[in-house]
């Protein structure tokens with residue numbers, strides 16, 4: 001039993017890697033533009049399908065799809081940014097409906113092009129077991145977890161050290177003050193969208209390489225990313241990281257101890273608990289949201 | 291003036307002309323009933339959006355809860371169908387209590403929190419197999435009954451019931467909108483503090499709108515269950531029950547009373563008759579396009595747009611009163 | 619009737635109001651002055667329930683108010699205006715007052731609303747859209763009107779005279795004097811102009827850096843060297 005629990009903690013930790021990438025992208029865009037991009041999960045979804053296309057149509061290793069996925073996700077990100085920035089009134093709610101619509105378009109496009117079938121990789125070597133003492137994982141899971149952590153570290157470095165990263169943080173915390181400091185908020189917004197796209201593309205390839213994909217996945221990834229940011233209390237990378245791993249672990253534990261059917265339920269229950277008991281998130285400072 | 295002529299006319303058309311004109315055509319009749327089901331939910335959604343100032347992406351939760359409760363109490367407890375439909379609505383309102391903590395969240399947070407609730411309810415319905423029949427679903431849900439010799443279980447009977455439900459809801463909505471509660475609620479979106487400082491208990495009013503919207507959605511969901519006589523979690527809590535009403539309300543104009551209704555009938559019929567045959571799998575892509583186009587080019591929706599056009603024809607210059615638009 | 623006891627309000631590291639104790643009697647008119655950023659509006663926010671003080675106590679007519687939510691304080695009889703007018707959107711001027719009366723005073727009395735409108739010279743704007751069709755002075759009058767419609771016994775006026783031209787300012791001052799005589803309520807008014815405040819208020823309180831540094835008649839207060847220093851020292855933010 002202990003071995004099983006230990007194993008699910010480990011699997012959950014590994015899946016938390018890609019969750020973190022997705023949630024960080026969502027949080028980044030929310031930070032600069034104060035909108036929640038409901039098509040965010042679909043950027044991940046289409047990236048995943050790029051990996052599928054590479055493997056099944058061109059018969060190459062899905063990892064090589066990363067540049068293509070990068071282009072697709074960033075393109076979507078820029079289009080979403082462009083459309084959202086054209087909203088003149090009541091941006092907060094209208095952008096929600098607009099990106100909800102874009103999500104519907106992308107999900108159904110995937111459905112039309114690739115059908116509702118479930119796909120997963122059969123690339124050689126991906127499913128090979130890696131054993132670390134009592135813990136087991138697929139090689140692709142471990143590889144992508146490490147890659148995600150590298151990317152998160154890079155993001156952290158970028159936000160704290162580079163000029164653009166600091167501009168993003170400045171705009172997130174106080175838009176007007178940032179303007180006075182000579183930062184162009186619009187350019188910062190585009191940059192945050194593109195960075196979210198980069199994170200999403202890697203997450204997409206990771207999800208295809210380690211699990212199964214289907215068109216409906218996009219919407220559930222957006223929800224999951226949102227839940228993670230609520231758990232984290234928007235605004236801190238470590239918070240999002242812990243939230244993502246928490247969701248991953250809770251899901252894995254549920255599958256082990258109960259059934260895979262309610263896998264998502266426990267994550268949501270956790271979310272409700274936080275909403276009721278700790279409205280500022282697990283790590284949030286005491287401040288009002290939104 | 292205009293309203294006094296229009297309403298009796300509408301009633302005559304809806305109750306007199308339509309049932310007889312379409313009585314022989316079961317296919318069109320069932321599309322119309324389905325469109326009115328969407329219209330009912332769209333109206334409830336728009337009530338929450340326009341009066342409560344809250345956008346929800348989870349009305350499927352209330353729809354599903356209403357349909358399951360009504361189905362179960364008729365089948366397991368023998369409650370008469372019409373009473374059960376009210377219980378379905380009440381159950382959905384009770385389910386909305388679970389959403390209350392989300393009320394203190396601002397706009398986008400609320401919208402997404404409700405989405406998460408819809409997921410939770412769907413999973414619960416799948417898991418509580420003893421009550422809901424689980425993923426296998428419930429078969430043989432009783433149809434609408436025969437009352438005073440008239441069979442409401444027929445296609446026309448079902449139509450008359452849903453038309454009445456939707457009209458009653460519209461009436462309630464209109465009454466609230468033109469009451470002090472409605473004034474305060476509408477004033478709240480732009481400046482909640484401005485209303486609270488004059489004594490408006492804003493959270494309570496918003497909660498009431500949430501309950502009412504959930505109740506309406508639950509009743510419509512219950513009607514639907516007795517109409518198709520079959521339920522399964524993936525169907526009853528399908529995200530379509532959220533998406534279609536949102537599209538209908540945004541297309542017609544969610545801040546008007548007629549917008550969601552007209553929007554639902556137009557969007558649903560066109561989708562069923564045209565796009566479903568053009569793109570059998572993935573025809574919902576058109577809903578996404580519609581949402582995008584409306585938000586970018588006509589965020590107020592079709593009805594205010596038409597009203598403006600008409601007004602412009604009638605009085606070519608000036609004196610456009612912003613308030614007459616909300617009368618539509 | 620209003621009693622503040624060592625009220626402190628902090629925003630993160632910033633202390634906007636520091637241990638302010640103050641009482642206001644029935645039907646008293648008190649001026650509240652101080653440089654920009656002194657914490658005057660924040661003190662109003664603390665009294666009306668917009669912010670929660672970090673420390674201190676406050677009671678109104680012997681009832682503890684700090685636990686009461688904003689809407690309850692309005693119903694208890696505390697009315698206020700906002701420095702930046704906040705008309706209720708999508709409503710006409712009259713509807714603004716009616717909503718305030720319905721919820722704040724718990725009754726609907728259209729005659730009283732009409733009386734307030736005419737008293738504030740808003741009668742001919744009664745059916746205009748409040749958020750889009752009023753001038754600044756009309757918006758300020760509407761602020762006062764909404765507060766009056768809730769049947770307050772204490773009225774907090776936040777810079778209702780600021781930004782008006784001399785003529786409308788003078789007539790508004792006259793209205794405020796009449797208002798006090800007619801409705802017999804206590805008024806706490808924030809105003810920068812020393813002459814205005816001296817004319818309106820027999821008693822003046824001075825806030826500086828969140829602290830109450832003087833409380834007395836205008837003559838006493840404005841000859842106090844500390845007050846003069848805070849004024850000539852200019853504003854701070």
Ligand SMILES: Nc1ncnc2c1ncn2[C@@H]1O[C@H](COP(=O)(O)OP(=O)(O)O)[C@@H](O)[C@H]1O
Pocket residue numbers: 629632634652653654655656657658659660661855
């Ligand atoms: N909600 C708030 N959050 C953070 N700081 C605030 C807030 N409200 C006011 N302040 C700060 O408190 C101080 C006092 O402000 P205020 O009460 O508006 O001054 P006054 O009305 O006397 O000009 C200012 O430094 C202001 O920036």
Ligand SMILES: [Mg+2]
Pocket residue numbers: 658659660701
């Ligand atoms: Mg001020």
